[in-house]
Amino acid sequence: MEIPYTVRPRPDTGLANPKLGIWLFLASEVMLFGGLFAGYIFMRLGAEPWMWPKGWLNVPVGTFNTFVLIFSSVTVILAWESLKMRKLFSYKVWLGLTWVCGLLFLTIKLSYEWPAKFHHFGAYIQKAAKEKYEPYLGNDAHVENGAMIDGHEARKGYPRLFLGGHLDLDHDKYAMAASSVQYVAEEKLDAVLKLGKDETDANKKAKLISRRDEILNTIVIRPDDIAELKKEPLDPKKKTEILHRMNTVHMHAVDAENAKPYDPENDKAHFVPRDQIPVEHLVLDKQDLIAGHGPLVPKLNTYLACYFMITGLHGAHVLAGCICFIYFWLPIKGGSKLFYTNPEQLLNRIEVSGLFWHLVDLIWIFVFPIFYLL
């Protein structure tokens, strides 16, 4: 079927169909992201004074990515102008630069920014256990000094409970994976190990044994520990050792604000991210941690959930834009070959995809300050 009015304006609207179509789509996109931003700002303002993470993202990298995206918004306009002037070579250069910038943006995000979060450990300490970790949390001094955090006086009711840093990954390659496994009580492990032990029916026994293995695989990370636990008879000393390994987190370095919790620098924003400070074997007992501890992934807190959700959705838009541009750039029938048969239609395609690209840029203009700076 031939799509009508792809180039000529429709008499009643005065516009070619793709243009009206893309604007209606962009309007729905504004509503989508508007809802997400409104939700985010609501949670940001509603958070207890010093509970909202600040300085978790790398501002110089975020700023560079903002420049990349703005630059690509300029190049797509230049591609469109070139096409209007019927300069094919110039069109290909500018459009090529546009999608290269888009891919550069995504590469930085996916190969550097996101993985940095996955290699960082974070945990919230249970209020009842905060005294144990006081040297890293520094709540008492804040309260005694009547310290101001974000313009609010520090109060006993809202202690700083977050502990972040790096795990001893050099010594244990399973450390990060094990860190996100929640506390396992000895009785629970015993119950799991008992599964299928006294069963006489072979069929039922097999089922229970496979259930046991399934659970062990989710609560014990090291394969050699799993093998050890399955041994009969089980060495009680080994079991205690494994349980201890499962239920503790060994930290190798902590974030600057945990290393020096009384330092007024903690309450300032920093352009260059501060280094973690090595610590002598800090062991966290998982019983003292609020569920969800582990790498900085969405389940750790609301900030990360919003961050990954919104930047992920934005990233998907960048990818979609790049795919369109590569298609229009390649010497294929619907791409730059269209220049020879129907240049005006190619011009329309670039205008419409360019409008989408500007919206992607526009969303980032909001994403950047609210997540990286504020």
Added chain:
Amino acid sequence: MSDHTATASHVADTHAQDAHHGSLMGHAKPYLVIGFLLFLFTGITVALSYVEFDKKPLFIWAFSKIGVTGFTINIVIGMIVATFKVCLVGAWFMHLKQEKMVIWRPLLFTFFFVAALFLLFALAFSDPIPTSSHWHH
């Protein structure tokens, strides 16, 4: 896929003739200026986020008039700069400056509803029943 190729190529030719005059950079000048402004204001956004507005008496006074205190002053200022940048992109890059009413009309609805969305969330902060407020545990 094109409708009436003859007409289309006619349109294309007139367009091409219009555009052939002058160099690409001559035509692109306004866009380059806007691009430069966007770069500049990105730098300004970053710089402003490090200013402690909640310690500057003038800003404390001015923002207290609209009930904004503490670090929220920085958030509001950051959002104002971002909105300005977005207006630049919309007006020049997306050509909304000279766009037809057919496009403006649905967009005005969108702006209205997005603003309503933000205001609805803002209502949550003015809890009319003091004892139920989530600020006091």
